[in-house]
Amino acid sequence: MRLLLNGNEAAAHAARLARVEVLASYPITPAAPVMEKITQFIAEGTMRCNFVRVESDHSAMAAALGATMAGARSFLITNSQGLAYMSEVLYHTSGLRQPVVMAVVNRALAAPHSRFPEHGDVVAQETSGWIQIFCENNQEVLDSIIQAFRLGEDEQVRLPVMVNYEGYIQSHTRETVDMPEQEKIDAFLPLVRRPVLDVDNPLAVNTVTGPELYMDYKYHQDAALQRAGTLLGEISEAYGAVTGRNWGGAVTGYRLEDAEVVLVTMGSLVSTARIAVDALRAAGEKAGLLKIRLFRPFPAEAVREMLKPARAVVALDKNIVYGAGGALGRELRAALYGFTNVPVYSYILGLGGRDVGVEDLTAIYRQVNEGLAAGKFPALYQWYGL
Amino acid sequence: MAAKELPVVPSARPGTMAAADMSRLREQRPVIDMGKCNLCRECLLYCPDAALREDKNEIKVYLQFCKGCGICALECPTQAITMVGEYAGNRGFIDK
Ligand code: SF4
Ligand code: SF4
Numbered sequence: 001m002r003l004l005l006n007g008n009e010a011a012a013h014a015a016r017l018a019r020v021e022v023l024a025s026y027p028i029t030p031a032a033p034v035m036e037k038i039t040q041f042i043a044e045g046t047m048r049c050n051f052v053r054v055e056s057d058h059s060a061m062a063a064a065l066g067a068t069m070a071g072a073r074s075f076l077i078t079n080s081q082g083l084a085y086m087s088e089v090l091y092h093t094s095g096l097r098q099p100v101v102m103a104v105v106n107r108a109l110a111a112p113h114s115r116f117p118e119h120g121d122v123v124a125q126e127t128s129g130w131i132q133i134f135c136e137n138n139q140e141v142l143d144s145i146i147q148a149f150r151l152g153e154d155e156q157v158r159l160p161v162m163v164n165y166e167g168y169i170q171s172h173t174r175e176t177v178d179m180p181e182q183e184k185i186d187a188f189l190p191l192v193r194r195p196v197l198d199v200d201n202p203l204a205v206n207t208v209t210g211p212e213l214y215m216d217y218k219y220h221q222d223a224a225l226q227r228a229g230t231l232l233g234e235i236s237e238a239y240g241a242v243t244g245r246n247w248g249g250a251v252t253g254y255r256l257e258d259a260e261v262v263l264v265t266m267g268s269l270v271s272t273a274r275i276a277v278d279a280l281r282a283a284g285e286k287a288g289l290l291k292i293r294l295f296r297p298f299p300a301e302a303v304r305e306m307l308k309p310a311r312a313v314v315a316l317d318k319n320i321v322y323g324a325g326g327a328l329g330r331e332l333r334a335a336l337y338g339f340t341n342v343p344v345y346s347y348i349l350g351l352g353g354r355d356v357g358v359e360d361l362t363a364i365y366r367q368v369n370e371g372l373a374a375g376k377f378p379a380l381y382q383w384y385g386l
Numbered sequence: 387m388a389a390k391e392l393p394v395v396p397s398a399r400p401g402t403m404a405a406a407d408m409s410r411l412r413e414q415r416p417v418i419d420m421g422k423c424n425l426c427r428e429c430l431l432y433c434p435d436a437a438l439r440e441d442k443n444e445i446k447v448y449l450q451f452c453k454g455c456g457i458c459a460l461e462c463p464t465q466a467i468t469m470v471g472e473y474a475g476n477r478g479f480i481d482k
Contacts, residue, residue: 097394196395203397217396219389
């Protein structure tokens, strides 16, 4: 069945198809319509789920964590200030290895106050130990949320997952979305229950841990996060076998064969960049695109192999890590260092909802080519579109 | 070196903390004057570590659990509990 859905509706349908049992969320723009849609499903009787009304995003995260520890499949939504407010509990959730899934409808952080999209909110949580998936369109939102449960709940992983899509550009824009049949999703995503809070088997959870054990716990947590990178590829394939759609795991290339200048980005800008690459190719340019679907764990090894033949790498970041540059620019340099000498051009753009169109990406492409021709070493990062 | 094997969810069986001896971190210990005690059991209720027990009409302190917080002494309605220093030696600046 094909429906015309915005990103928020697609996320709500994904939660329904995943048979989410607990939704704990606090309303925030532009993510709130996801919870409105889910409560509508509950009211209609098309979804069996407990909606926990909470007084803040911090409590929402704590409630979802507690529900998962009691063995329920839990989901929540937030963005920007709400995500920042949750930050403390994000670390508890990953450290306690609980596979909560959260839709993050990316929006800029204050100050100044903004309601518009960018990735600064989620990049600020890059060290929280959560798996972070980025989606370029509403179909990918639906498919990725379903995959996120299977990924996070896998015995080898057991970690929480953020599924990211941008406010308005995705959350409030309708596209045709193919709705997989419930039976297919049930077969793809069997319910996994691992209750930690069990009256028959009492445990002291989250105990004070001294220097003799803390580091070992963190080692295991990081190893589990790294395993999620490989596993996403297998899960995407399995999902493709069921629905006919394979989003290609952690990272995918577009027209990379013989590409000399490769644009690298994530989220909605991927779709724009694909059109820009087509336009540049039509004009005889050797442009390519690398789509980062998985930002955490960062698929460094795959990125290295795929960017090896490039003459220039262009990181397009809708975020600014103050004083350090764009998150992707930084990751790409770290992954490529010592592997190739390819220059990384790092652009900060599209912050706080400033529009980035195809013409902007072709303009950046030209700037990069001029820089290459002049043999200049690229700046650590530069701002585009001021 | 390999990382130690641990439960996936950081957790411990109940009673793990009871295995830890509190004596090394206690500055003071409660001493109970049974002449003043009326066995009201307030101290048992207030002690955060359940370090006090009643045994044959006598209040006893289990010193492996007592952390020396003094709450029992503060709450005792008959002032039967006195906190006594664990360390009787020199204090403060050591002049060589
Ligand atoms: S000093 Fe504190 S820990 Fe010790 S017995 Fe009294 S109340 Fe309990
Ligand atoms: S609170 Fe004081 S009087 Fe009451 S039982 Fe304890 S020691 Fe005795």
